Amino acid sequence: MFSRNTTEGVKDAFMDKMNINAEAKSERYLGLPVYMGRSKIQTFNYLKERVWKRIQGWKEKLLSRAGKDVLIKAISQAIPTYAMSCFDLIKTLCDDIRTMICRYWWLQQEKENKMY
Numbered sequence: 283m284f285s286r287n288t289t290e291g292v293k294d295a296f297m298d299k300m301n302i303n304a305e306a307k308s309e310r311y312l313g314l315p316v317y318m319g320r321s322k323i324q325t326f327n328y329l330k331e332r333v334w335k336r337i338q339g340w341k342e343k344l345l346s347r348a349g350k351d352v353l354i355k356a357i358s359q360a361i362p363t364y365a366m367s368c369f370d371l372i373k374t375l376c377d378d379i380r381t382m383i384c385r386y387w388w389l390q391q392e393k394e395n396k397m398y
Contacts, residue, residue, distance in 0.1 A: 314368055322372050329362045329371075333379050336361070337386045350387060358383050 284293050336357050362379060365371065
């Protein structure tokens, strides 16, 4: 990564000298973003997508309340934990993840009333 103030000539010369092919702006290292732009929502949106993909893969009609609880605690709450230990996540991202988890938890099972 280079500063915004770095000219293209300096970037190219440095990358040639160090034998680097491309600048890493959108890549991740150890599951965390290498480059953070101005928008933390866009930077950490991949966490929300990963939680959503995991939740969509579960068959809620086949799981009991205890099974849902175990899956939520073991998977959905564990995905953003490492990122949260390194970065301060914004409240809206945490609220979005919480909303997805709550929606999954309170999903109505077959012919059962929702319990609040």
